[in-house]
Structures are given as structure tokens and as C-alpha cells.
Amino acid sequence: MNSEQIEKRLREVEESKHGSYDKRTEHLDESGRGVFINRLIEEDSPYLLQHAHNPVNWYAWGDEAFAAAQATGKPIFLSIGYSTCHWCHVMEVESFDNSEVAAVLNEHFISIKMDREQYPDIDEVYMTGVQLMTGQGGWPMSNLLLPTGEPFFGATYFPAAQFIALLQQVVIAWDSKREELEASARQMQQGIGKILGDKQAVQELDADLRANTLQALFQREDRERGGLAGAPKFPQEPLLLFLLDQAAREQDPHALSFVDRALEGMGRGGIYDQVGGGFARYSVDEEWLVPHFEKMLYNQSQLGLVYLQAYRLTHKPFFLRVLTQTLDYVLRDMQRPSGGFYSATDADSEGEEGVFFTWSLAELRDALDAEEFELVRRLYGPDELGNFEGSNILELSRSLEVSARETGDTDFYSTLDQILEKLYLAREQRIHPLRDDKLIVAWSGSMINTLAQAGARLSEPRWTAAALRAAEIICRENIQASGKLRRIALNGAVSINGQLEDYANLIEGLVALFDAQQSAGDREVSAANAGLGQQLGKESDKNASSWLVRAQALTDTMIDEFWDPNQGGFFLSPREQVGPRLTRSKSASDGATLSPIATALRCLLLLDKRRALLPEQPAAGGVKHDYAALYRRGFNAVSGQLNEHPLSHSSLLRVQAEHEKGPLDGRVYLDGGLASIELIPSSPEAGKIDTAQTERKHVSLALRIADGWHVAANETEGGSLPLRIEASEESAWALEPVARTSENDYRGAQLLDLTLTLKPSHKLSLDQAGKLNVTVQLCSESQCLLAHEISLLV
Helix, strand or coil, X not given: CCHHHHHHHHHHHHHHCCCCCCCCCCCECCCCCECCCCHHHHCCCHHHHCCCCCCCCEEECCHHHHHHHHHHCCCEEEEEECCCCHHHHHHHHHHHCCHHHHHHHHHHCEEEEEECCCCHHHHHHHHHHHHHHHCCCCCCEEEEECCCCCEEEEECCCCHHHHHHHHHHHHHHHHHCHHHHHHHHHHHHHHHHHHHCCCCCCCCCCCCHHHHHHHHHHHHECCCCCCECCCCECCCHHHHHHHHHHHHHHCCHHHHHHHHHHHHHHHHCCCEXXXXXXXXXXXXXXXXXXEECCEEHHXXXXXXXXXXXXHHHHCCHHHHHHHHHXXXXXXXXXXXXXXXXXXXXXXXECCEECCCCCECHHHHHHHCCHHHHHHHHHHHCCCCCCCECCEECCCCCCCHHHHHHHHCCCCHHHHHHHHHHHHHHHHCCCCCCCEECCEEHHHHHHHHHHHHHHHHHCCCHHXXXXXXXXXXXXHHHCECCCCCEEEEEECCEEEEECCHHHHHHHHHHHHHHHHHHHHHHHHHHHHCCHHHHHHHHHHHHHHHHXXXXXXXXXXXXXXXXXXXXXXXXXXXXXXXXXXXXXXXXXXXXXXXXCCHHHHHHHHHHHHHHXXXXXXXXXXXXXXXXXXXXXXXXXXXXXXXXXXXXXXXXXXXXXXXXXXXXXXXXXXXXXXXXXXXXXXXXXXXXXXXXXXXXXXXXXXXXXXXXXXXXXXXXXXXXXXXXXXEEEECCCCCEEECCCCCCCCXXXXXXXXXXXXXXXXXXXXXXXCCCCEEEEEECCECCCCECCCEEEEEEC
């Protein structure tokens, strides 16, 4: 196909997409049609469409581009970014919409533009190369490759003049020193493969690994502002979840204080949208004040989980407030009408970074009455000079609890929320930042997990319903007839083979939904009489089981697609990959998102703990895989990585603790799911401490036992161990005597009402969680299984 035929084809696509995307170029004719057009017009990715009318002759990542490079003998320029990246926009305007830059690229290079959110595995390969060459990384990522895909140079952002100079140097070197460039590419490829294609021998974990990791974190903490010292400042959700796990399991006050300082700093800072809720990706300063204003779905899901777990441990109202505002922001502004979630919103609007989110005093006065304006000034400190380019990022200079006490206003929070709603509505009249409308399964799966857990723990049906809608549409549209998963959904179409993170995050979310619906059944039991309650509980089992069936099917496909049969463990990328495969990564490190390998290993644990509840597959001789054995082999495969770099593998540490000691919160499954146990609120308001009620907490212990099994209720000579419930010695709470059943044992679905009273020695510690130790031994008519001793957070 010649160039005229290609342009005719592309112009037809442009016409068919008219009005569905913004033509982000200064090169427009009088009719508004792009003067230039390239192959990116055929793509659905919002990021790629942003570049469809650049004068650069872009290709999308794929076989066509590499075939062109090999046919012409030209080097490849590979630019990687994403739609809401501020510096990607800057380089777009300065260089890629620049005819002088385009002339050099079009004559001497094959230019490829890639959306990193479509291919995170490929992004990781080239980012590793950039980090090896420069010691740092980021986006936009600028790579120069051999026609076969190996990188010989990599960096990030370049101003236009420097970029042209670099390209001209490469043109000269390509003609005169090609063998040196090829040797450099081979060396770089070996370095990337060594890092990502991990083949370390199985190692026994260092005995002090967890303690040493904690000490390393404590030494790096910014104790004044919270989080890790230095700038830019990222939320570091994997590390915070690890610290919360340590705090819960070991009653570690240092770990909990670290998290408390970080969450206070973020929740009060500019990184948190004080008006609309939700978090920006990071703060550019060490004060948590000036955010990089883009909002990513994965930050909302991960920080939502962090604030949920922190609230469960501390009962701090501020953490609950931030959690609620963040999840409500997602449901209001990032939820698709059909279910599921958009991926991100941009930092820029009206051509400027952050203008949508900041306020002048005049704008605040226009939106509020005088009394409301003065309260905003006292709480958030805006002034005439501003704290960001002459305008104000709203931040809380001190805690809301202190401000509420000082005002003495019993309606303080409702008054504040009314003011914030006014500001939100005023802000809605502004030009909005671009929203990336694509659904990414991995990110939506993570949000399903957070919403399902939060909905179950806090009895909030809106969150559970949103998780259900998202799961339904993803299972209906993104899972193919083959059982394989497609990563992206946009404009009614799905695309891109699923990555490990897509499978693992969605499986984790589906299991959380299964558990949430089990908990909903227990609440039905709590609301009904005993006989009807057991019937209702069984109905909820039927509704919930479909999610476990789907989770199992996806897990089996995940194993088929990503498991390494030779070395054990998971690969990050699927068997079939678009473009050249330089290496198939097995890196288990955390990044901006939790390690996909750690999450995949946790999914194996989750299914193994529920194996008695999985549907039988007679043709395969029962359940297809031994999930426990796969977990052990998979964890061993990455044990060397964990020993060598524990700080960057904290999710693995957390998952291994769950494997060894079981979960601390939520529903705990025993003996492969023959029984389950969970602490649930005895009412929607239970679990919230009420000092007017003599500092007591009321919860219910929900016990579900499979047919044919029972748990003894009372001591019998020579018999099995009875159900035993005790408050741990270190807990701030004492357990009042538990009313026992008059029967000899517990069967089916049971609820035991528990009351805990704050110990006198802890009168000043109303924000402390309690811990109950429960002993359970399952018996049938012919045998008793080993007893379990488990701990549950109250």
C-alpha cells in the first residue's frame, strides 16, 4: 500500500471518529481537520489519539513498526507515556507537534508511540534499561532501539533543542559506529534480562528479614511530616500495608505510629483533594502540599485499602472520613455508567497544571457566604499570595478534631461538608481535566477488592453494589469464550491480552465479593430468628458462590498462561506478546502498584483456604490444581529476590505472613472452607466506640460450619475442644462472659453476641483496636480435625 492509499485509509478513520476525540495539535486547516495524520488514528487508546495529528509519522507498538524498521534498516525511536502525564504533554507540544523535530524523525527513524497502560510488561523492560543507563526513570520515556527492538539508549524528557541534537548525533553514529551501538544494545539487553528474568536459586528467608526491613523503614521516615523522607513524595502503599500488617500481628506501636503520621500528613495535605476527595499520584515537595495533580484509579483503590485497615486498627474518625470521601469520589467521578471504573484524570486543564484544583480568595468569596468563607480561611489557610503559582491549594494546617473541639459547634462536620459541597459545585463549572475513559481490568479489579472489603467491614451497601456492578460487566465483556482475559475496555470494545496483574487483581476482587456476600448473609442471620436466619444464610451462599466459581476459573487460566513450568513462579506477561520479546519478566518487586506476583500468590492462598467450597471437576479428577503446592513453589522461586531487596518486595513479606499465620481481619476459613469465622458488627453502628455507653463495643462472632461437621459448645470428658473465645492479654479490651448455647455443639450458621469493655488502664486509648483469640476444632461423627487457634481484630 503506497503513502496515498495509507492516507486515504487514515482519513476515512478520522472521519468515522469525528467528535469522539480532541485533536491536540496546532496544525489544523480551516475546516478543523488535522493537517497531518498518522497511524495512531486507528487506535482506541486516548493517549495514542492525542498524537494522531502530530507531524511525526507514528506507528503504534506492533509488528508493522518493526517490519518497517527491518525493511528500511532504520533505528527505532520509541516514546512511552500515558494520557494523564503532565511532562508527556509538555514533550508532545514542544517536540512531537514540532515540524522541525518531525522532519528528523521521519527521515531517519521509525517512530513508535506506546501507551504504557496498555503494555505494562513492555514498559517495565524499557524502563529497566533507562534506569540502568541513567540511574532514574520516569515518563515520557525516550528510547532508541535497534530494528529488532533492543535498546542502545534511553532517557526521559528532552526539550526540543536537546532532542534534535540527540537525534542528529544518533544519525551520525548509526552510519559510522553501528557496530558499537549494536554491542551496547546487546550489553543492555543482558543487563535487563539479568534483572527481570530472575533465575536465582531457592533461598531460605533470612531469620531477621522482617525486623531488618522495619528498621530500614523507620530510619528513612520523615517523622515530622510522615512518609519517607525526601521529595518527590509518593504514598508508598505497599510499605504502608506491610506496616499495618506488622502493627496488627505484633501490636507494634512503632509501625502503627509510622502509618498514623503518613496518613495524617497525606489526608491533611494538598496531595489529597480537600474539596472533592481522592488522591493525586504524588507530591512534588516533602510537605505533601503541591501534588502532581493527576489522579489515578490505582491510588484510590490502594490508599482506600490503607485507610480502611488503619481505621480498623485505630478507630480514628479522620481515617474513616478520608476513606469515605475517597470511595465516594470514585463512585461519583470515576465510575462508568455501565459499571467499572475509568482509569485516570489529567493534571492539566486550560493548558495549565492544577488550575482546576486551586482557588483564589476571590473565587472562594464568590462561592461562599461570609461566615463560610471565614471558616475555610481558618481551616485551610488560603491567602492573597497563594501557595501555588499565585493561587491556593487547600490544606489542613491542623487536625479537624482539634478545630471541631475549639469551635464547640456540635454541627461542625455537617457545616463543613455543606461548605465543601458548595465549593465542589462551583468547581464543577470550570473546564475539567481530561479523563482517560478506558477501563483497565487490573485497576478496576483492585477497586472491586477495596470496595467489597470496605462495604463488608463498614456495612455500606453502596460500595458493595458498585463492586458487584464492576465485576459483572468485566466478567461479561472482558473474559473471552476461551476463558482468557482482555485487559482494556473502551467504547464498547475490549483489547490487549491480559497481564498477570489483570488476572490476579480481578481474582482477588472476586474472592472479596464472595466473602462480602457471605458476610451479608450473616447479617441476615443477625436480623432474623435462628431458623429463618440459617435459611437466609444458605441463600446468600448460592448468590456468592458464582464469584468463587469465576475466581477459580480465572485462576486456572492464569496458571496456564503465566506459570513457569521449569523454574516455578509466575511471569508478568502472557504467552502471546505483541512485538519482539526481549525478556519475560519474573520481577516480584512492588512499584506504584502492588506486586502482581505477590497478589497472584495470595490468590493461590485464597482459593486453597476455600477449596472445600470450590465446585468439583470430575473430568479432571477434582480441583484442577493443588493451589497450596503451587504457592510454595511460586514463593520459593522469588525468595532470592525477597532476601536481596526486601524493601521493594514488602508485599511478598505481607503475603508470606498471611500464609504462615492466617489473615487477621475479615472472614477466616478453616480446614479448606469446612468452617469459616468472622467478627461482624451487631448493627450498622457497631464497631464505632460510644463513650456514652460506658466505653463498650458490641460485635457478633459469625460461625459457619459445613454439613456433617460440628464444633463442641461445652467441655466434655475425653471429647473435642470446645469453642473458646478470649481477649488477648495485650488488648485494650476485656471480653464479657459469652452466652453459650444449651445444645452440645454448634452446627450450620451460628451467631454469638459479644460485648467488650475498655480496660481501666486504657481509658485514654479509645482509638485502639482489640484482638480476640478463638480456638476452633471441627469434628464429624467419625473424626476430629486438628484444632485452630486464630486471632481476630475487633
